[in-house]
Amino acid sequence: MLLLAASLLALDFASARLHPELWPRLLGASALILALEGLLAWVFVRSFSRRIAQLQTYAERLLDPEVANQPLPTGDDDLGALARSLERTAPQIRGLVDTLKLESARRDAILASMVEGVLAVDKDVRVMFCNSSFARALGVRPPVHAGMALVELVRDPGLREIITGVLTTGQRMERRLTLPAAADHTFEVVAGPLAGSSTPGALAILHDVTELERLERVRKDFVANVSHELRTPLAAIRGYAETLLDGALQDEQYNRRFIEIIQAQATRLSNIASDLLTLSELDSNAGARQPTPVAIRGVLESALRTVESAARLRGVQLLAGRIDDLTVLGNELQLEQVFVNLLDNAVKFNRPNGEVRLEARAVDGHASITIRDSGIGIPSEDLPRIFERFYRVDKARSREMGGTGLGLSIVKHVIEQMNGTIKVESRLGEGSKFTVTIPAF
Ligand code: ADP
Numbered sequence: 248m249l250l251l252a253a254s255l256l257a258l259d260f261a262s263a264r265l266h267p268e269l270w271p272r273l274l275g276a277s278a279l280i281l282a283l284e285g286l287l288a289w290v291f292v293r294s295f296s297r298r299i300a301q302l303q304t305y306a307e308r309l310l311d312p313e314v315a316n317q318p319l320p321t322g323d324d325d326l327g328a329l330a331r332s333l334e335r336t337a338p339q340i341r342g343l344v345d346t347l348k349l350e351s352a353r354r355d356a357i358l359a360s361m362v363e364g365v366l367a368v369d370k371d372v373r374v375m376f377c378n379s380s381f382a383r384a385l386g387v388r389p390p391v392h393a394g395m396a397l398v399e400l401v402r403d404p405g406l407r408e409i410i411t412g413v414l415t416t417g418q419r420m421e422r423r424l425t426l427p428a429a430a431d432h433t434f435e436v437v438a439g440p441l442a443g444s445s446t447p448g449a450l451a452i453l454h455d456v457t458e459l460e461r462l463e464r465v466r467k468d469f470v471a472n473v474s475h476e477l478r479t480p481l482a483a484i485r486g487y488a489e490t491l492l493d494g495a496l497q498d499e500q501y502n503r504r505f506i507e508i509i510q511a512q513a514t515r516l517s518n519i520a521s522d523l524l525t526l527s528e529l530d531s532n533a534g535a536r537q538p539t540p541v542a543i544r545g546v547l548e549s550a551l552r553t554v555e556s557a558a559r560l561r562g563v564q565l566l567a568g569r570i571d572d573l574t575v576l577g578n579e580l581q582l583e584q585v586f587v588n589l590l591d592n593a594v595k596f597n598r599p600n601g602e603v604r605l606e607a608r609a610v611d612g613h614a615s616i617t618i619r620d621s622g623i624g625i626p627s628e629d630l631p632r633i634f635e636r637f638y639r640v641d642k643a644r645s646r647e648m649g650g651t652g653l654g655l656s657i658v659k660h661v662i663e664q665m666n667g668t669i670k671v672e673s674r675l676g677e678g679s680k681f682t683v684t685i686p687a688f
Contacts, residue, residue, distance in 0.1 A: 386428025
């Protein structure tokens with residue numbers, strides 16, 4: 248356009264040389280053309296920059312739902328094509344961002360609800376994320392903000408060493424440790440390189456293995472206790488059998504006594520075996536049949552009959568007090584075993600002419616059964632331990648009476664399986680009171 252105006256002007260000047268009086272007219276026409284050109288260019292540039300501004304706003308606020316509904320500049324030029332392609336890709340980008348947001352919310356929810364502690368650090372040993380379990384184990388109030396230096400968060404040098412070790416070696420590491428903030432807990436840390444991440448880093452998972460360690464200890468102690476318990480009667484049986492074979496068989500004075508000892512020890516072995524079997528059935532839930540309604544009165548009467556002769560032999564009086572008609576949900580045989588064990592102890596650890604009193608009452612929707620004796624009582628320091636397997640206050644006395652040290656642990660196990668509780672109160676030299684509470688049916 249400008250080129251056209253210039254050539255027109257040149258033509259005009261050429262002809263003006265011939266006619267000088269036409270010069271002002273020619274100059275006026277040229278000025279008009281130039282002004283029109285300028286106006287056209289201004290209109291074009293203005294529309295162009297408005298369309299670009301529209302596109303820029305759209306691109307910058309692509310995720311804003313209000314912007315999504317705004318019309319974009321149209322046209323057949325390049326800007327129009329760009330607008331159309333933006334309109335096509337915008338929903339895809341919005342969908343992708345929504346999915347990412349959802350995934351991130353899911354990840355946060357999973358990490359927050361995890362029992363295990365999870366910590367991720369970047370290559371500069373700065374926290375990328377740390378869930379609340381990890382923070383709590385470190386004694387830090389969650390949330391822990393990303394970007395914090397690991398040394399500020401983790402005071403324990405052992406744990407820091409594992410994480411930095413993974414960053415430098417790129418190798419997975421595992422260690423058991425205790426942390427100053429939770430000194431009574433043992434943790435197992437498994438740390439490894441941050442897999443599937445665009446930035447290098449390390450991920451540490453913290454498992455609380457305190458309960459596992461306790462169970463390992465209990466199992467080891469249990470095996471040691473069982474071996475010890477079996478060794479004593481076995482040694483006695485073997486010793487007396489050898490003595491008999493070595494000539495005592497003909498000894499009229501002692502042979503019967505030795506055989507009685509062998510029989511008593513064999514009975515003890517058989518008691519241990521049967522108590523162990525009961526315990527293992529309870530542990531593995533093998534005997535857990537569908538609970539059925541059990542009438543407390545019938546179970547107590549049957550248990551009383553079982554211990555009757557032992558009580559008579561020891562001169563202990565069995566007294567049944569108030570027995571309410573109560574029904575509980577459970578296993579009748581196991582429940583009977585519970586009361587036989589408790590009554591048997593009350594008789595065994597009693598004094599001559601002592602008594603055992605039994606009562607069963609309805610209390611707050613529960614069956615509350617008490618077995619009170621006038622026996623030797625239990626020292627207060629032993630009270631918290633008497634339900635442990637093989638725990639006996641007076642080992643010699645318990646063994647002498649054929650006790651296995653497993654009776655009360657069986658009792659506790661059965662009662663707890665029925666969602667009940669067992670409580671003991673005792674005074675040394677005055678007697679003991681065991682209270683069993685089971686939800687009534
Ligand atoms: P045991 O086979 O020795 O009776 P238990 O597990 O039944 O084993 O009881 C554990 C220990 O608790 C007993 O050895 C005894 O020392 C103490 N005990 C239990 N019941 C009584 C009680 N009624 N009076 C005094 N001591 C008791």
